[in-house]
Amino acid sequence: MYHLPVLKNRRTLLERAEKFISDIYFTDCNLRGRLYGDSCPLESLACFLTPKRITFSEASKQIFDPCKVGDTFGPTWWTCWFKATLKIPESWRGKEVHLLWESDGEAMVWRDEQPVQGLTKEGEKTSYILSECLQDEEPHSLTLYVEMACNGLFGAGQGSQIAAPDPNRKFSVQRAELVVFNRDVRELLTDFEMLVDIVKELGEEEQRGYQALFTVNEMVNLCDPSDPSSFAKVHSLAGTFFNQRNGESQHTVHAMGHCHIDSAWLWPYEETIRKCGRSWVTVIRLMEKNPEFVFTCSQAQQFQWVKSWYPGLFSSIQHYVKKGQFIPVGGTWVEMDGNLPSGESMVRQFLEGQRFFNKEFGRYCKEFWLPDTFGYSAQLPQIMQGCGISNFLTQKLSWNLINTFPHNTFFWEGLDGSTVLTHFPPGNSYEMKGKVEDLVKTLKNNKDKGRANHSAALFGFGDGGGGPTQLMLDRLRLVQDTNGLPKVQMSTPDELFTRLQADSALLCTWAGELFLELHNGTYTTQAQIKRGNRQCETLLHDIEIASSLALYRNNTFPYPAEKLQELWRLLLLNQFHDVIPGSCIEMVVEDALKYYEGEFLHGGAALLRDACEALVAKGSSVAVFNSLPWERLEVVQIQEGAEKILVRASSIGVSPVKDTPPVTPVSVTVQVSILPFDLVNCNGLLKTAINRDGTLASLYLISGNRESISDGCLGNQFVMFDDVPLYWDAWDVMDYHLQTRKPVAEVVQPVHVVSSGGLRGSVSFTLRISDKSTITQEIIMDAMCPYIKFSTEVQWAESHKFLKVEFPVRVRSPNATYEIQFGHLQRPTHRNTSWDWARFEVWGHKWADLSEHNFGVSLLNDCKYGYSVHKNTMTLSLLRAPKAPDATADMGIHHFTYAIMPHTRSFQEASVIQCAYNLNFPLRLIQCSPDTMPWSAFSVTSQAVILETIKQAEDRGGVLVVRLYESHGSSVTATLRTTLPVREAWVCDLLEKQDPNRPVQVTSEGITLDFKPFQIVSLLLIM
């Protein structure tokens, strides 16, 4: 069959075939040089530049000035609209004709007022197909518009991809012409390329690789690039190879088109809208030609954007969703961060996402899809299951710096024992190219060989969008069942997970969080975004509760459902996995902060005020609204400069402000100089000794007769570290930063008294971090309060430094506890194994605790997420100073509060969880009439159960949803008491779907419920 002799030289034969398809070498005589036939310039090209992202109809009305290929346009983030008139030569009849467009800005072709094709050089999309086979009746003259964004696929980083954008970059059009495209050459090139890759990927040990080598060599022998009549024989030789089949046992790769589009990252939100348009219109073009093509697409927010910006495209998407090719996946509003959003925020990601998908496409997603997020909370399995989702796909743990995650297909068991079938595509990518390398990697890397015989391969350019190409589809089609390679089929996630589930008997289980051993700096970077997130979560919690109560206190009160949905969606958007982690450019930070401020200053604050005012009759007195389900006794200040008052506030309700005398007032004693510390504060519960630099020499728990600060150590010690990661600046803090610890020691203003006791004793001091940065702090001790607050202002102008605060405590325990979504978990305080020391910097929410039997210390905060507890030192991460991708990240003034709380017994019995809520959810002041009586709407009989959420049910007036969770990690029975007129109660899922089999009895005592550890229970209360 083959030409003789074939010399035994693998290298020359392989390189000969490579050169035959090279786009660099020998293009004068090789096959690659024949890809394009004749070309012809455009009739005319004109342009119009605008700083704004405008609609087609607005753009097409502008005046266009002549321009030419090679011209440059800018600056960065502007848009250049081109008007191209073209005339296809008569002589091209019967040929495939393309508009070839190469620009370094991403572009969209518009034809007849509709977007028709995305063009992105970096995404290998430079052709708009004008005709597949030019006929006489087709228009030969036409006008097209090309909308070119002055940014690349990855924005406009100056020098490196993640560097801050160059604001003055120019973008050029390097090619714009008509060409004849030789489809037969393209097909043959794909044959050659796949065979060459098989030779390379299978290596010298597999005889199948040699079969590919001799096949491709013979193809070069037979192929005359200048004579297309030689192609058929060459193509059929390749076909013989590709059609040699596998046996039955071969692994199956489920190929799914994908296009990961970061909702904002190295470009702003507004550009993402256009990225979706460009990427998805290209997908639709591919679907028209490839009926087997399946494309998976996440993030309801992006669909919502496309729906409002590109309604025609959205209709096409709906059509292909119905056909089962365009598959909405994930079920969430955006692909959010998996660590920092609160439990309720995570529920809302699914609630908003699933409801959107169901409304627009008539289906709920069955899989959670989060390929690119920086770690996954242990509470996610329960939340997924509660939202109708039992499958999960990601691949990010392949980025672990230290340990290799041991599974690709496994059951993931969450905090409460819920499990979800989980798949990490073994190719470790969500942007494969359909190449042999991708398939071989998928097969070889699979860590569940023999347990799972199916894997996913996601193909298509991603991160900045782009998506699949025709070439990727052609590659995959060639090797559907080729001996030596895994079988390949186009699949939906549902098909993949069904196969995995059917054959899951041997799968392993991973319990607890999926911790990413990288990107630990994202718990701290961009502190303002984190603070905005926490404050908005708190505000929305309070608005929903106040509005729900107002419905029953005031029958004219309209529940602000629409406005709340808008606010939630903005908050959820900012939880995207490059926004809340702080790994985005400055423009995105500005947008995110604008949303938070908009919510607070205009939207949210007004909604809360309206709802609170509806709870009481108007008047000249003052009441407090407590949104938490327990009674509180707290010091409040009615207005700036006024006297402080100790207020007793009833659980979820309103209480008039009446001064309650404290059992023990706070005393502040200034020491004479014989002692090493300057001040002693005491409130009957705690006693502190504070040094002149603000460090704590002592923190004494009076009831327990225990000192909290470790012998010879200081609490509230600020420390600075050098913080230079290996590459991912905003993302990563490396373990070696711990070796650069330096205490902040320079006192600018020593400790002095601010409030001299009574209801509050507080002192203040100022430290210098450097000649550019300072810390000013007020240490606050309130009457009856079991923790000390540290209200902090930092003027921060550092570069690649990390600021933390330490509390070395007198506690010995191998584990510390951290609050997460709807619960808590333990992580080690030692570094026994590589899995332990990889967690040198971890995340937590409102509190962390280090306890031994009968004594412990908790560290609470109002907007921080980064912690570390090593041995007996508890550390809270405060501020970082990375320079990429935002060169100004975290520069400026910061405000935050943390608190320290020693306790006897366990943290559960000591109400640490409640105290952390109290610190985060201030009592809200309301003007009311003097005869206002205290009133409570809800309370719960067990301290273990927290009533987290009260809201109006979606689309159901007169029905409230309440969500409770077990917070201690215990099995418990609790009764929810309410003074609202509840007629019926039903258990519902997190999407608020009533469970017809689970009515709940409402008695005069309330509603009694059984909880398992960390269980979330949602109820519909029908009034």
Ligand SMILES: [Zn+2]
């Ligand atoms: Zn991403």
